[in-house]
Amino acid sequence: MSQGDVLAITEQSDNVFRKVTYEALSEGRRIADSMGCGLTAVVLGAGENVAKELGQYGADRILVADNHVLNEYMADAHTNVVADIVSREKPATIIVGASTQGKDMSARLAARINAPLAIDCVDVRIDNGDLLVTRPMYGGKILADIVFDGKPQILAIRPNSMSIAEHAAAGAIEILDVDVGETNLKFIEKKLDTGKIELTEADVVVAGGRGMGGSDFSVIEELADLLGGALGASRSAVDEDWRPLADQVGQTGKVVSPNLYIACGISGAIQHLAGMSSSKVVVAVNKDPEASIFSKADYGIVGDLFEVVPLITEEIRKLVK
Amino acid sequence: MEIIVLLKQVPSTESFIEIAEDEMSIKKDDIKFVINPYDEFAVEEAIRLKETHGGSVTILSAGTDKTVEAIRTALAMGADKGILINDPAIEGCDALGTARILAAVLKDTPFDLIIAGQRAVDDDNFQVGLAVAEFLSIPHISMVIKQEITDGKIRCQRTVEGGSVTLEARLPVLFTTQRGLNEPRYASLPGIMKAKKKPLDIKTLEDIGLDSEKAGKPMTKITAMKFPPERKEGKIIEGESAREKAAALVMALREEARVI
Incomplete structure (x- = not known):
C-alpha cells in the first residue's frame, strides 16, 4: 500500500x-x-x-x-x-x-x-x-x-x-498475523432476536405512535412484513411500553433513512421528525388533519389507521400477486 | 466507591434550532439548556450506585458560566460535588479536544467508575466518553442498559443491532448510557436547597496544566451549517372512502415514487 x-x-x-x-x-x-x-x-x-x-x-x-x-x-x-x-x-x-x-x-x-x-x-x-x-x-x-x-x-x-x-x-x-494485545474485557453472552430486520438498515420502516392505542401493533406489523421492512415506534409508544426501546425512532432513539417511511398514528413531535426526516419517501396516516407529521410527509391520508392500514396492505398484496 | 459522571449541557430536544449569522454555529440566545438526556441517566445511575455501595459522585463538565445550572441540577438530584472547566477556548474544541481536557482533570482524581452519556444530543458525536477512557488507559463499555458491580468487577449489558451483548471488566471502567438504564429522578426541593451548599470547583485550562491555545484547536472543523432540504409540499390523498384513498396511495407509491 x-x-x-x-x-x-x-x-x-x-x-x-x-x-x-x-x-x-x-x-x-x-x-x-x-x-x-x-x-x-x-x-x-x-x-x-x-x-x-x-x-x-x-x-x-x-x-x-x-x-x-x-x-x-x-x-x-x-x-x-x-x-x-x-x-x-x-x-x-x-x-x-x-x-x-x-x-x-x-x-x-x-x-x-x-x-x-x-x-x-x-x-x-x-x-x-x-x-x-x-x-x-x-x-x-x-x-x-x-x-x-x-x-x-x-x-x-x-x-x-x-x-x-x-x-x-x-x-x-x-x-495477516495479528497480535490482539492486552485485553481487559470479557465476553459473557450475546442475545439476538434473529430474523428481525435492523431498523437503521431497513429499506422500509412502518412506525406506530400514540394512535396505536395499545401494544397490539399487528396491523402495521403485517404491512411491514409484506414490504420486507422493520417496525418502528414513536417515543410515546415506547414510553407506554407498547414497544421495546430498540424500536424507538427519534432524537433520543434511532435515526433512520429508509426509502419508505410509513408513520401510523404518529403526530410528529419535533424529536420524532428529527429521527426520520431524511427518509426518501414519507407516508403519514393520521386521524388528525392538523398533525404536524403531514408537513414532513410526501403522501398523507387523513383517516383511522385501523381502517386505512389494512386496506393499504390489501392493495399492495394485490400488486405482489 | 468513587464515581465520576461526565456531563454536558445541551439545548433541550424540543428546541427549534436556528443557524447563526456566521452559518457555522447555532443561535443560543432563546434556547432552553438542559442536562444532556443521556447524561441524566448517568447521574441517576451514579446516585443509585452510591446508595448501594457508598462513596461519592462527582460531576465533571467542560463548559461556560451557564453550565453551572446543569451541574447544580445534578447536585440537587443527589451528586456530591462538581468540577467545571470553564474557559473560552472550550468553545472551539472538537470531541477529542474536550476528552483531553476531561482526562487531564481525572489524571489527578481518584475514581473507580466513570459514567458518561453515549452521546450528547447537540453534536451527536459518540466520542468524548470513549476517548476519555482511552486517554486514561481504562476499558470502556458503551450503550449500557443494565450493570451490576460485584467484587471489583462490573458486568454490563449493552444494546447492539437486534439484541444485546453482556461484557465484564475489572474496575476502573468507563461506561456510557443507553435509554432503558433507568428513569432519572427529579430534583426535590430539599435537594435543590442542599445543592447550593455543595462544593463546585471552577477551573480554567491553565489551572489544570493545559495550554488553552493548543487545547482548543480542533482537528475536525465545522465549515458550514445548513438545514436539511425541505420536503416538497406533501399531497393529501383524497377519496370517497378509505379503500379509495388506500388504493390511490399504493398507486402513487408504485407509479410516482417508485418505492414499492
Missing part, C-alpha cells in the same frame, strides 16, 4: 457482513478513485471464505485477520488490531460503517492514534483534493459540513446513506 490509501474496516457478525459494510466499501472506492489511490479492506474475526464475499465491491486488497479473539466485537481487541494495521498501512483515510460497533471502535481508535473522526457522515465530497463531509447534528435538525486537519481522517458513514456499487475485479486476499 502506498502512503495515503483508503482503508475500509468491515464488519461481520456470524460470518455475514453488515449492509453498511458494502456501503462503506463502495464509498471508499469512490474516494480512492477521486484521490487516485488504492482501497484496502480489513476483515476481522472471519476467514478467507467469508472475506471473498467482499470481492466485487471495489477493494484492491483484502486484509484478513482471522484471530478467534476477534469473532465477537470487543472494543479493546478490535482497536488494538486496527491500530496496528493502521500503523503498518499508513492510510490517509479510514472508512467504517457507523453501526454500534463502527462508532464504538472508531471513537476509541481516533483517540488512540490522535486522528480526526466524523461520525454518521451522510455525504462525502472532495474539494481540491481534501475531503469535505456532511453530518447531521442536533438529532438531524441541522446538517454540518466538516473538514479534517490531520491524517488519517476517519469517516464513519451512516447506514442507508451511501449507494452500493459493484465492480468487476476482485481484490487480492492477504492473511
Whole structure:
C-alpha cells in the first residue's frame, strides 16, 4: 500500500457482513478513485471464505485477520488490531460503517492514534483534493459540513446513506498475523432476536405512535412484513411500553433513512421528525388533519389507521400477486 | 466507591434550532439548556450506585458560566460535588479536544467508575466518553442498559443491532448510557436547597496544566451549517372512502415514487 490509501474496516457478525459494510466499501472506492489511490479492506474475526464475499465491491486488497479473539466485537481487541494495521498501512483515510460497533471502535481508535473522526457522515465530497463531509447534528435538525486537519481522517458513514456499487475485479486476499494485545474485557453472552430486520438498515420502516392505542401493533406489523421492512415506534409508544426501546425512532432513539417511511398514528413531535426526516419517501396516516407529521410527509391520508392500514396492505398484496 | 459522571449541557430536544449569522454555529440566545438526556441517566445511575455501595459522585463538565445550572441540577438530584472547566477556548474544541481536557482533570482524581452519556444530543458525536477512557488507559463499555458491580468487577449489558451483548471488566471502567438504564429522578426541593451548599470547583485550562491555545484547536472543523432540504409540499390523498384513498396511495407509491 502506498502512503495515503483508503482503508475500509468491515464488519461481520456470524460470518455475514453488515449492509453498511458494502456501503462503506463502495464509498471508499469512490474516494480512492477521486484521490487516485488504492482501497484496502480489513476483515476481522472471519476467514478467507467469508472475506471473498467482499470481492466485487471495489477493494484492491483484502486484509484478513482471522484471530478467534476477534469473532465477537470487543472494543479493546478490535482497536488494538486496527491500530496496528493502521500503523503498518499508513492510510490517509479510514472508512467504517457507523453501526454500534463502527462508532464504538472508531471513537476509541481516533483517540488512540490522535486522528480526526466524523461520525454518521451522510455525504462525502472532495474539494481540491481534501475531503469535505456532511453530518447531521442536533438529532438531524441541522446538517454540518466538516473538514479534517490531520491524517488519517476517519469517516464513519451512516447506514442507508451511501449507494452500493459493484465492480468487476476482485481484490487480492492477504492473511495477516495479528497480535490482539492486552485485553481487559470479557465476553459473557450475546442475545439476538434473529430474523428481525435492523431498523437503521431497513429499506422500509412502518412506525406506530400514540394512535396505536395499545401494544397490539399487528396491523402495521403485517404491512411491514409484506414490504420486507422493520417496525418502528414513536417515543410515546415506547414510553407506554407498547414497544421495546430498540424500536424507538427519534432524537433520543434511532435515526433512520429508509426509502419508505410509513408513520401510523404518529403526530410528529419535533424529536420524532428529527429521527426520520431524511427518509426518501414519507407516508403519514393520521386521524388528525392538523398533525404536524403531514408537513414532513410526501403522501398523507387523513383517516383511522385501523381502517386505512389494512386496506393499504390489501392493495399492495394485490400488486405482489 | 468513587464515581465520576461526565456531563454536558445541551439545548433541550424540543428546541427549534436556528443557524447563526456566521452559518457555522447555532443561535443560543432563546434556547432552553438542559442536562444532556443521556447524561441524566448517568447521574441517576451514579446516585443509585452510591446508595448501594457508598462513596461519592462527582460531576465533571467542560463548559461556560451557564453550565453551572446543569451541574447544580445534578447536585440537587443527589451528586456530591462538581468540577467545571470553564474557559473560552472550550468553545472551539472538537470531541477529542474536550476528552483531553476531561482526562487531564481525572489524571489527578481518584475514581473507580466513570459514567458518561453515549452521546450528547447537540453534536451527536459518540466520542468524548470513549476517548476519555482511552486517554486514561481504562476499558470502556458503551450503550449500557443494565450493570451490576460485584467484587471489583462490573458486568454490563449493552444494546447492539437486534439484541444485546453482556461484557465484564475489572474496575476502573468507563461506561456510557443507553435509554432503558433507568428513569432519572427529579430534583426535590430539599435537594435543590442542599445543592447550593455543595462544593463546585471552577477551573480554567491553565489551572489544570493545559495550554488553552493548543487545547482548543480542533482537528475536525465545522465549515458550514445548513438545514436539511425541505420536503416538497406533501399531497393529501383524497377519496370517497378509505379503500379509495388506500388504493390511490399504493398507486402513487408504485407509479410516482417508485418505492414499492
